[in-house]
Amino acid sequence: MKILIEYFDCQKVSGLRGRRMYRIVAKEELNSSVTKIVVEAPLVARKAEPGQFIILRVDDDGERIPLTIADYDREKGTVTIIFQIVGATTNILNQKQVGESIKDFVGPLGKEAETNGYKNVCIVGGGVGCAIALPIAKKFHELGAKVTSIVGFRSKDIVILEEDFKKCSDKLFVLTDDGTYGTKGNVTAPLKDCLDQGEKFDLVITIGPLIMMKFVVLTCKPYGVPVTVSMNPIMIDGTGMCGGCRLTLLQDGERVTKFACVDGPDFNGYEIDFDEAMSRGRMYQEQDRHANTGSCNLFSADKDNKSER
Amino acid sequence: MAFIAKMNSMPTLDASVRSKNFKEVALGYSANVAIEEAKRCLNCKNKPCVTGCPANIDIPGFISHVKNNDFDKAFEVISQSSCLPAVCGRVCPQESQCESKCTMGVKFEPVGIGRLERFVADYHNSKDSDNEQKAKQVQPNGIKIAIIGSGPSGLSCAGDLVREGFEVSIYEALHLPGGVLSYGIPEFRLPKRIIRKEVDALISQGVKLKTNVVIGKTLDIDDLFEMGYKAIYVSTGAGLPKFMNIPGESLKGVYSANEFLTRVNLMKAYKEGSFTPISTGEKTVVVGGGNVAIDAARCAIRLGSKVTVVYRRTEKELPARLEEIEHAKEEGIEFMFLTNPIEIKSDENGFVDSIVCRQMKLSEPDESGRARPVEVAGSEFEIKTHSVIMALGTSPNPLIRKTTKGIKFNMHGGIVVDDNGKTSREGIYAGGDAVTGSATVISALGAGKRVAKAIMESLTK
Numbered sequence: 146m147k148i149l150i151e152y153f154d155c156q157k158v159s160g161l162r163g164r165r166m167y168r169i170v171a172k173e174e175l176n177s178s179v180t181k182i183v184v185e186a187p188l189v190a191r192k193a194e195p196g197q198f199i200i201l202r203v204d205d206d207g208e209r210i211p212l213t214i215a216d217y218d219r220e221k222g223t224v225t226i227i228f229q230i231v232g233a234t235t236n237i238l239n240q241k242q243v244g245e246s247i248k249d250f251v252g253p254l255g256k257e258a259e260t261n262g263y264k265n266v267c268i269v270g271g272g273v274g275c276a277i278a279l280p281i282a283k284k285f286h287e288l289g290a291k292v293t294s295i296v297g298f299r300s301k302d303i304v305i306l307e308e309d310f311k312k313c314s315d316k317l318f319v320l321t322d323d324g325t326y327g328t329k330g331n332v333t334a335p336l337k338d339c340l341d342q343g344e345k346f347d348l349v350i351t352i353g354p355l356i357m358m359k360f361v362v363l364t365c366k367p368y369g370v371p372v373t374v375s376m377n378p379i380m381i382d383g384t385g386m387c388g389g390c391r392l393t394l395l396q397d398g399e400r401v402t403k404f405a406c407v408d409g410p411d412f413n414g415y416e417i418d419f420d421e422a423m424s425r426g427r428m429y430q431e432q433d434r435h436a437n438t439g440s441c442n443l444f445s446a447d448k449d450n451k452s453e454r
Numbered sequence: 455m456a457f458i459a460k461m462n463s464m465p466t467l468d469a470s471v472r473s474k475n476f477k478e479v480a481l482g483y484s485a486n487v488a489i490e491e492a493k494r495c496l497n498c499k500n501k502p503c504v505t506g507c508p509a510n511i512d513i514p515g516f517i518s519h520v521k522n523n524d525f526d527k528a529f530e531v532i533s534q535s536s537c538l539p540a541v542c543g544r545v546c547p548q549e550s551q552c553e554s555k556c557t558m559g560v561k562f563e564p565v566g567i568g569r570l571e572r573f574v575a576d577y578h579n580s581k582d583s584d585n586e587q588k589a590k591q592v593q594p595n596g597i598k599i600a601i602i603g604s605g606p607s608g609l610s611c612a613g614d615l616v617r618e619g620f621e622v623s624i625y626e627a628l629h630l631p632g633g634v635l636s637y638g639i640p641e642f643r644l645p646k647r648i649i650r651k652e653v654d655a656l657i658s659q660g661v662k663l664k665t666n667v668v669i670g671k672t673l674d675i676d677d678l679f680e681m682g683y684k685a686i687y688v689s690t691g692a693g694l695p696k697f698m699n700i701p702g703e704s705l706k707g708v709y710s711a712n713e714f715l716t717r718v719n720l721m722k723a724y725k726e727g728s729f730t731p732i733s734t735g736e737k738t739v740v741v742g743g744g745n746v747a748i749d750a751a752r753c754a755i756r757l758g759s760k761v762t763v764v765y766r767r768t769e770k771e772l773p774a775r776l777e778e779i780e781h782a783k784e785e786g787i788e789f790m791f792l793t794n795p796i797e798i799k800s801d802e803n804g805f806v807d808s809i810v811c812r813q814m815k816l817s818e819p820d821e822s823g824r825a826r827p828v829e830v831a832g833s834e835f836e837i838k839t840h841s842v843i844m845a846l847g848t849s850p851n852p853l854i855r856k857t858t859k860g861i862k863f864n865m866h867g868g869i870v871v872d873d874n875g876k877t878s879r880e881g882i883y884a885g886g887d888a889v890t891g892s893a894t895v896i897s898a899l900g901a902g903k904r905v906a907k908a909i910m911e912s913l914t915k
Contacts, residue, residue, distance in 0.1 A: 192671070192672065209629075248629070251627065251667070251668060251672065252672065253671060382716065384627050384671075384853055385693065385853065386637075386694070386712055386716070386851065387712050387713035388710035389713040391697075391704060392704075402703075402704075407853065425706060428706040428707075
């Protein structure tokens, strides 16, 4: 507690400008468009749990973006985040080097993933979503559950975290869309195989592109397996204030509005209106593209989705 | 002495110029005009105006100093009761508070109390005097108080407590202090430098400000007690936006007023070169009639959109301040009264294309005392628009409710408190919008002061 108390400093508001508090202590490029950084944020590390996220702002006047906590070290007071370079802000973030700092870093936000009481779980991750899925897989593994991990990527050069998944999974399936690594195909294929072979998952958790999560839900439906999806909509404050992250859930025939930041990010996959969520995710697509081409031509041809988390 | 019947008017930026930028609209009194206006005050013995002020500012007291050209003294009088005069002078609904009780107002126009308050605060701030030297040295009493939320209520509570020697820390979830003053009220109505000034003044008096801490997430109330705080003031505001629950509310281009204003104000989407995306398109419809609705409408017009405000009652019932409504009209904002949306329609890409509304008529008053609007059957019509901003009010932020044991809440999510702001849990106080739901800056400020008093009485006796 003493450290906590001393952690804060009295600051003049006008003096807040230019102040840099959240130092980057490690950085690693996982592939050409996905980067891992470890940030000094003792207060966030102290309470972080798998499934939760942070909101950061790289610079003055910067955008607030949500990123899921990929790992944390309570002793060292650090939080690891893994992000895909998809928009202007993630591009600027990626230019920060070890020793430099991030302006604002707040969290942990959202509810932690439900991990208690499960014996046999399947984690289905897609692309950078695997970074978010990993701490959840780890936690299940620590709690003694049987963990089947199915991770999918577009191509060989963007496969990430395979070794980490191996360590915490009883079974691991690696797939690529183009067959350049692992098995060629979609994550739903091995999932269906497992279910067909009589695997009794008591929970499937899926994290990745919305379209992938939608099909994971559809795959599981005939087998009656519960599916939890981790949603990653556009958000600003992360405390339930703006409503920008709202989602529609279908509960008992009623359309119910929920806020991903405070009610989620995890939801019952069978209740989510995926088509609406996909449409909302493309709200700022054009403007983001502009921002990208404006700052760096390298990314001008990049990505169709603003799934920063 | 002849009475001057009319309140001195305050110059404003020309509507055609200001509707294209975010510069402050109202320009404030000059010293001469301020003195002239102050002379209109009758200095009534029974001070009816003070009863209309939730912060109990000695209004005739400060005005008499303005009259005598002693603006420093005037500031001193105000600051005994309010630590946010430059803010309140701008955003208080004086016409329904202090000025509504003004004796002059019985026969003539009331004294421009708000304008004088603003003048005195701006005069003080413009002198750029060193607040640190001027801050009265008080003996610290070593008692630690935590305040959650740096909106008007939290700031006023902090100001009163630090002046009595308490060690005050304010925890703020966002990256900047001010709460609704920062994220909600736009730059052209309340320039952000003013909030900075007033917060800086508090900090130089010893208040500690801790941004980027979400109480209920980063730390919880029990952590705060463990850290040695003897009392906690929950002034977390009413941040949870309401929606209408009509079809199409999740289309792209539909914003809550909170999101829209946060993007524009806090995230500075209005500034060129800002990375915050915002898109209103050519036409914006704002739903609602409160100050927030007007703020959103006036931001949208400044971003280059044509703006229509739809409100389900008539102009007479508009809850927004009269001055703001007039400013909005001057800037070219269109109002459609007795109009209630029932659906938002989409284009082929999931963006807003139009809003379908129904005509309303007023019937007998409801429990709020306002005439209840009822739908006119078969009166549907469509307004083409590219974006819709829902400004229907907000409910108290649920984070504390979800993470704190032992505090009672009412059915609307507001924290239940007694007259002194005490909650059902020992050592925890609450006030402002977190208790009442969305209300005014000054009533939040008043609540902060009441709690400061209650904390002093309970901890120093």
